[in-house]
Amino acid sequence: xxxxxxxxxxxxxxxxxxxxxxxxxxxxxxxxxxxxxxxxxxxxxxxxxxxxxxxxxxxxxxxxxxxxxxxxxxxxxxxxxxxxxxxxxxxxxxxxxxxxxxxxxxxxxxxxxxxxxxxxxxx
Numbered sequence: 001x002x003x004x005x006x007x008x009x010x011x012x013x014x015x016x017x018x019x020x021x022x023x024x025x026x027x028x029x030x031x032x033x034x035x036x037x038x039x040x041x042x043x044x045x046x047x048x049x050x051x052x053x054x055x056x057x058x059x060x061x062x063x064x065x066x067x068x069x070x071x072x073x074x075x076x077x078x079x080x081x082x083x084x085x086x087x088x089x090x091x092x093x094x095x096x097x098x099x100x101x102x103x104x105x106x107x108x109x110x111x112x113x114x115x116x117x118x119x120x121x122x123x
Contacts, residue, residue, distance in 0.1 A: 001037055005046060013048055017056035025065050025076055026084060036066060036074040063087070 003020050005013050024030045037045065039053040046053070057074055060066040064083065068074040096117075103113045 001042070001045075003042075003046060005048070014052045014055035014059065017042075017046075017053065018059040021056070021060055022063070022065055026088070030076050032076055032078045034076045036076070038073055 001021075001024075003017055005016050007013075021030070021036070030036075036042075036057070039050050039057060043050040043053045057066065057068060061068055061074075064077055066074050067077050099113065102108075103110075
């Protein structure tokens with residue numbers, strides 16, 4: 001599992017790990033039933049605390065993306081496509097809301113903002 005963590009940017013390491021694993025699940029790189037590395041193995045691989053990996057796995061579990069079983073490990077959960085879509089829509093709405101606020105305060109028109117979004121959407 002290729003997870004890259006950075007100390008710059010102010011995002012906690014456990015959130016970086018959770019976000020990257022979530023991306024792998026939603027992107028189809030990890031599938032239902034796939035085993036995740038143990039918390040200890042991932043911590044050792046990333047040279048971080050086991051507590052940090054535990055927090056990342058707890059986030060993923062609370063979002064319904066993984067299931068953890070004592071003595072067996074953590075596995076990718078069966079995905080409910082509608083739930084995943086709703087969750088993604090909420091996140092997109094949050095990002096677009098921030099972008100709209102920034103655009104308004106910077107004098108960027110709705111048309112300019114839509115053009116920028118269109119460029120990203122086409123890629």
